Amino acid sequence: MTTLGDIFIILGGIAINLGIALFFWGPRRSGTRAALASNGYQEAMVLVKGGYTPDVIVVQHDKPVRLYFRREETAACSEMVIFNDFGKSAKLPTGETVTIEFLPEKAGEYEFSCQMGMFRGKLVVE
Amino acid sequence: MNHQHTAISATTGTAKNSGLRSIELPIADLNQQGAVHLKERLLALDGVWAVTANAKGKLLRVTYDPTQLRVDTLIKSIHDTGYAVGTATTQLNIQGMHCASCVTIIEDALLRTPGVLSASVNLATEKAHIEYVPGHVDLKGLVSAIEGNGYQARETSAPTESALDREEQERSQEYGALLLKFWFAAIISLPVIIFSYPDFFPVLRDWLTEGSDTRRIVWGFLGILTLPVMFWAGSHFFTGMWQGLKHRQANMHTLIAIGISAAWIYSGIAIAMPQIFPSAKLAEVFYDVTAVVVALVNLGLALELKARGRTSEAIKKLIGLQAKMARVIRTGIETDIPIEEVLVGDIIVVRPGEKIPVDGIITEGSSSVDDSMITGESIPVEKHADDEVIGATINQTGSFHFRATKVGKDTALAQIIRLVQDAQGSKAPIQRVVDQVSHYFVPTVMMLAVSSATLWFVFGPTPALVYGIIVFVTTLIIACPCALGLATPTSLTVGIGKGAEQGILIRSGDALQTATKLNTVVLDKTGTITKGKPELTNIVAAAGFNEEAVLRYAAAVEHNSEHPLATAIVEGGKTSNLVVPEASEFNAIPGYGVEAQVEGHLVLLGNAKLMSQKNILLGGWEEEARRLADDGKTPMYVVVDEKLAGLIAVADTVKEDSKTAIAALQSLGLEVVMLTGDNRRTAEAIGRQVGVNRVLAEVLPQDKAHEIRKLQLAGKKVSMVGDGINDAPALAQADIGFAIGTGTDVAIEAGDITLISGSLNGVVIAFEISKVTMRNVYQNLFGAFAYNILGIPIAMGLLYPFLGVLLSPLIAAAAMASSSVTVVTNANRLRGWQPKEKLA
Numbered sequence: 001m002t003t004l005g006d007i008f009i010i011l012g013g014i015a016i017n018l019g020i021a022l023f024f025w026g027p028r029r030s031g032t033r034a035a036l037a038s039n040g041y042q043e044a045m046v047l048v049k050g051g052y053t054p055d056v057i058v059v060q061h062d063k064p065v066r067l068y069f070r071r072e073e074t075a076a077c078s079e080m081v082i083f084n085d086f087g088k089s090a091k092l093p094t095g096e097t098v099t100i101e102f103l104p105e106k107a108g109e110y111e112f113s114c115q116m117g118m119f120r121g122k123l124v125v126e
Numbered sequence: 127m128n129h130q131h132t133a134i135s136a137t138t139g140t141a142k143n144s145g146l147r148s149i150e151l152p153i154a155d156l157n158q159q160g161a162v163h164l165k166e167r168l169l170a171l172d173g174v175w176a177v178t179a180n181a182k183g184k185l186l187r188v189t190y191d192p193t194q195l196r197v198d199t200l201i202k203s204i205h206d207t208g209y210a211v212g213t214a215t216t217q218l219n220i221q222g223m224h225c226a227s228c229v230t231i232i233e234d235a236l237l238r239t240p241g242v243l244s245a246s247v248n249l250a251t252e253k254a255h256i257e258y259v260p261g262h263v264d265l266k267g268l269v270s271a272i273e274g275n276g277y278q279a280r281e282t283s284a285p286t287e288s289a290l291d292r293e294e295q296e297r298s299q300e301y302g303a304l305l306l307k308f309w310f311a312a313i314i315s316l317p318v319i320i321f322s323y324p325d326f327f328p329v330l331r332d333w334l335t336e337g338s339d340t341r342r343i344v345w346g347f348l349g350i351l352t353l354p355v356m357f358w359a360g361s362h363f364f365t366g367m368w369q370g371l372k373h374r375q376a377n378m379h380t381l382i383a384i385g386i387s388a389a390w391i392y393s394g395i396a397i398a399m400p401q402i403f404p405s406a407k408l409a410e411v412f413y414d415v416t417a418v419v420v421a422l423v424n425l426g427l428a429l430e431l432k433a434r435g436r437t438s439e440a441i442k443k444l445i446g447l448q449a450k451m452a453r454v455i456r457t458g459i460e461t462d463i464p465i466e467e468v469l470v471g472d473i474i475v476v477r478p479g480e481k482i483p484v485d486g487i488i489t490e491g492s493s494s495v496d497d498s499m500i501t502g503e504s505i506p507v508e509k510h511a512d513d514e515v516i517g518a519t520i521n522q523t524g525s526f527h528f529r530a531t532k533v534g535k536d537t538a539l540a541q542i543i544r545l546v547q548d549a550q551g552s553k554a555p556i557q558r559v560v561d562q563v564s565h566y567f568v569p570t571v572m573m574l575a576v577s578s579a580t581l582w583f584v585f586g587p588t589p590a591l592v593y594g595i596i597v598f599v600t601t602l603i604i605a606c607p608c609a610l611g612l613a614t615p616t617s618l619t620v621g622i623g624k625g626a627e628q629g630i631l632i633r634s635g636d637a638l639q640t641a642t643k644l645n646t647v648v649l650d651k652t653g654t655i656t657k658g659k660p661e662l663t664n665i666v667a668a669a670g671f672n673e674e675a676v677l678r679y680a681a682a683v684e685h686n687s688e689h690p691l692a693t694a695i696v697e698g699g700k701t702s703n704l705v706v707p708e709a710s711e712f713n714a715i716p717g718y719g720v721e722a723q724v725e726g727h728l729v730l731l732g733n734a735k736l737m738s739q740k741n742i743l744l745g746g747w748e749e750e751a752r753r754l755a756d757d758g759k760t761p762m763y764v765v766v767d768e769k770l771a772g773l774i775a776v777a778d779t780v781k782e783d784s785k786t787a788i789a790a791l792q793s794l795g796l797e798v799v800m801l802t803g804d805n806r807r808t809a810e811a812i813g814r815q816v817g818v819n820r821v822l823a824e825v826l827p828q829d830k831a832h833e834i835r836k837l838q839l840a841g842k843k844v845s846m847v848g849d850g851i852n853d854a855p856a857l858a859q860a861d862i863g864f865a866i867g868t869g870t871d872v873a874i875e876a877g878d879i880t881l882i883s884g885s886l887n888g889v890v891i892a893f894e895i896s897k898v899t900m901r902n903v904y905q906n907l908f909g910a911f912a913y914n915i916l917g918i919p920i921a922m923g924l925l926y927p928f929l930g931v932l933l934s935p936l937i938a939a940a941a942m943a944s945s946s947v948t949v950v951t952n953a954n955r956l957r958g959w960q961p962k963e964k965l966a
Contacts, residue, residue, distance in 0.1 A: 006584040010580055010584060013576050013577055013580030017573040017576055020572050020576070050368065050372065051370055051373030074300050075300075075366065077377075080551055089547075116612060117561035117611055118378075
């Protein structure tokens, strides 16, 4: 026999679940555009700390991209960043800035992530 | 070290005429006409006094007046003439830059340094990128130019031992910190567990009666005691959760942090406001959960970290192979210098037992060299003048001089290290699936925890709230996203490293996974199955002659010939230790053979056409010749004074281990196909020798890729084994291309898998490695998925209605901690794997 209170509890549980789904999987705002430097590279700085900041980077196709990754945590999970679609990966020693360069030739969305796929970001090529 | 030396070293000195300086510049592509042209152009410059060009040594010596002319102007003029000066580029890490103006200060300081051609400093990366003329200025000079302006400079770390040491150090610091946190949490856990369950201990039961204030006060103390456990020993769970939430991402930290804080907060409410609970039984505390979970998860993380450090042992071994010093002859004097300062073109002295510092070509002396650390071949190789030596290999018996051809990050070893690191950082296709799962994993677990807590509270037995909180915490704690995430990369790291130890460079996780799906292996014949150069195989003497005499005459007449078949005969004579007589009146008859006078006899050596032209009676020897030809050999008649002395045959012989390797491939269930441009008879003869039935002969080089495509259209998963240059299109067309025997040029782009040694056994080992590695990956994935798929429902209490089983959060924590350790340990099992087939 369910009481009114129970129904409220169940509805509350459903609401929390919806909140979780929306928060983690809901639509994200558009990303940061990489700046075009004088050397012809599209450059952006990415902070690695619990995730990638920014985690969506917008670049233009056919122009070389140079990303500076700086990892400011010691947890082993994030010690590597992988751009699988471009065949690039780099070890990120704590507190050092590591450069990754590549040339995106085709427009599209390319994921980058840590080795275990827990941290993830997206490169949007226009 | 991050140098890139494009050419030879330069040396400078002060000319006799005081005030004038002279500089020697290495010019890579200097030739005679160019030297004249260049001289004219340079002499036209103000401040140039004299120019001497040495086209053979590729050196340009310029005497100039430094007050009138800067070195970079000089070099720019050379560039404008169309020549490249051998310059080096390096990167330095700079510390102490705080503002944009620092950039210009450092750039100016560098550009003012003689010998520096260009300098650019990046504030974001804190790096200076410098192009300079080696010899005119060295690293020390560059560093002191920067330090003179109040900044610190040090060389950027490439895959060197020091970089590795740092990584190791970071790892062990992290390990130490986790272990300390574990002990702290573990020690506090003990009293917390005891006092949380006073009813199990008769003494405590009487003292802390249920519902009494004493019990509440003691429990209150437990709450305070566990605070440092949560916020110090477990601080990383909270920071990890917070960092993730900022990115709207959830991870393992999120689950643990919510779990332990839910337990702690519930307990706090139970103590502070027992009246809100309908019965005293509900007002329980779960501080033990908080403390034990923190302790166990920290222990698990520490063990996992330790084990993960071991997965990259192979790369550590490779980096450790690098020599540290080289003995270089400069200006006639032998000096020991660090290998970072060795330049292309330096002459290096190697004594017995020493490590060869960089890649190069032997200029004088000979020795046997142990290449096993690079190629995986265990037998030392004899090396003579003009032979290639590979850095990090060990010189055994003799001493020799060699000229450095590749230094710094261009050496074979440096390329191998880079390739292996890249490959270890790549993802196998299966990982994409796992990535998708882990994207949804943590939030799903959170939702399951909320749902089950709700259901238990509403429909569960009393005390419903206690059961609700237990299933909530247990579900969060038992879920282990780490095991899922670790499953693929740890095995790949070990497997690819294992390959590198055997001289097999697997380029990516993709290649490794695809290799397990192949069912057809196409082998190029020349240079892959065979040695790729003809050798003397048969001598048959006619009546009145012996084999030695036949070979002596043949070697004598062929001594002056440049035909590859002739070389084989002459080499054959050398290996038999024959004293080959001089030949005179040598005459080559293209398409037929040769004739010459040897010790007063007229000797003819050639094919059947030559015999009929010279009217030599063959007396039934055509049969013998045909038999040899059917074996894929090239027979030649030897005639002395118009009388047939015998037959001599040469052939491109099969490598010693080709037959066993092909048999091993077939026993792995692969169909082996031979592909060659050679004529059908020779090809089939070789095919018979090595046990290949399917022979595609007379295929033009440009059609090789097409043949691969045809096999693929027939539904085969095809791998092609060939050399990386001639067979590049076919290697690219194949599902997996094996580039074989590339010597020091290991970074060759054509292959998905590169075999440094020439042996076909490498293909077998590569297949075996990919099989065992992928099996390991699947074991890990199965384990990780099975663990979560079974563990989470049990934690949610799914078994309770049937078996009355409900997990304790403490057991969940132990299970979670051990699951990721198990995955990494399973991957480490691969380290002990040894190939069935050894490389020769």
